[in-house]
Amino acid sequence: MKNWSLILVFLIPFHVFGQEVNSSLTEENLLPLGVLIETAISNAPLISRLSKGQEQRQEEIKIAKKSWTQHIAxxxxxxxxxxxxxxxxxxxxxxxxxxxxxxxxxxxxxxxxRLPLSELSTRKNQIKIQELAIEEMEFQKLDIEQTIQQEVTKRYNELLKSLTTIRLQAKKVEADETAVQITEQHFRNGTATMDEYRMALDILNTAKIELEKTKRDAWFYMQTLEQFVGSSIFKKS
Structure with a gap:
């Protein structure tokens, strides 16, 4: 009887460890990948900063184009x-x-x-420099958007992989629990040894540990994805 009590005490912590499951963390509740990528790009601070820089350059071009008026008397x-x-x-x-x-x-x-010829050339060069700067910023924005797309896709796929693994591991835990119940019944009837029962419990506990580890991984991927996107990744209920 003492052995039986020890086995029950050994099993309880892992049973409690696997109880808490958040039903909202499912593939069906996630926003589509395309929406997440667009949201991440629109929320990217560096892209917003580059856009503001382009607006500033555009204003400088307007000023340069009007600079000839200062030579009118x-x-x-x-x-x-x-x-x-x-x-x-x-x-x-x-x-x-x-x-x-x-x-x-x-x-x-x-x-x-009274406009010197050198002034015409200088003004033209200034405008060209600003236009090239705007074009360079546009290329930088495209590079950032591509990086964002790759990162969001990577994190999204990692999250989906974890959710799939959770479903499979949850089924394994259910099967192992059934095996433990059957072995327990045989143990009580004297048709299974203590070692066989302990082995069934070890298999179940290992499956529960792996399930909880995958759940923690899924939550980590979810949180990092939300941080990267800049808003909730779930559909509005």
Whole structure:
């Protein structure tokens, strides 16, 4: 009887160890891989930073294209005074000229552009440099997106593999539990030895340990995937 009690005490911790199972961690509740990749890319801080850098470069290009306006000089003037106007009068008998004085005001406005040829070349080069920088940032974004796609796919597949392994190991635990029950019955009836019963228990306990290890792996993959994506990886209920 003492041996039997020891065996029960040995089994209880592993039984409790395998009780807690979260039903939400299933393949059916996960968002599709494509959605997770798109979410991870949209939440990537480095991609957002590069996009802001591109916007800044675009604004600098606009400034460079308008820089020629600083070389425009506006001129103008205003005059006020008496003006002598000559009017020619024609009659059938004679042609005569009459001079009269009018008071009037006059003004003028003009613009002058003084732009050195070197300035044109410099401005063109500045714009080209900014355009190349924008293009380089776009390539960097594509590289980051490709890395994100690879990492999310890798972690997603690791999680799916763990979930599949959990299902298989859970079935093995059930089969081993049935084997222990049968062996226990034979042990009570005297048709199985203590060594046979202990072997059945060892097999069951090993299966439970492996199951719990895989569960911990699955939770680890789930958490790292969520951290990489930047939001929940589960479908909304």
């Amino acid at each position: 506006l001129t103008g003037g205003y005059n006020y005074g008496n003006v002598v106007v000559a009017d020619r009068l024609t009659t059938p008998q004679d042609i005569s000229t009459v001079f009269r004085t009018n008071t009037s005001s006059t003004y003028y406005v003009g613009a002058a552009l």
